[in-house]
Amino acid sequence: MLDVEFDGFEEVEEQIEEYTEKAVEETKEEVDKTTKSVQNKAKDNAPEETGTLVRGYQHELSADGFSGVVFNPVEYAKRIEFGFVGTDELGRTYTQKGQFPLSRAFREETKDFGKRLKERIEDIETT
Incomplete structure (x- = not known):
């Protein structure tokens, strides 16, 4: 019968844990x-x-830190973002195009998120 013994698994396991925590x-x-x-x-x-x-x-x-949200509670923020066609509650009539300040910001600032995150994780060093 062949008796094989492996050493060092604890060290590898510690390195994997450390890498995971850093990631x-x-x-x-x-x-x-x-x-x-x-x-x-x-x-x-x-x-x-x-x-x-x-x-x-x-x-x-979010509580776990894995997601974030940007919002604007100002009453007219939705109208500026998406536009408005119609009469408001004060009787004013609008034909307003959306300006999309948040939508444009999201597109611009998140387009390279995956690339930036990949670079950060690739730069992780373990002891």
Whole structure:
């Protein structure tokens, strides 16, 4: 009977754990950075008549840090984003095209997310 013994698996397991922890942290950092970039770009894209709309852009990260959201609670933010055709509750009639400040920001700032994340993870070193 052949008796084979392997050593070093504990060290490999520790390296895999360390790499995984670092990859998780890099992912969360890139999500945070990208979410903030989307928020800032939306502010840059938004019309700045009074500054209220620009100041309204906010971001939040999920509890686990793997996703983020940018939003604007200002009452007329949806109208600026998507446009509005019709009469509002005050009786004013609009034919307003959307300006899409947040949609454009999202497209611009997330298009290379996968590439940036891949580079961050490839740069991980373990001890």
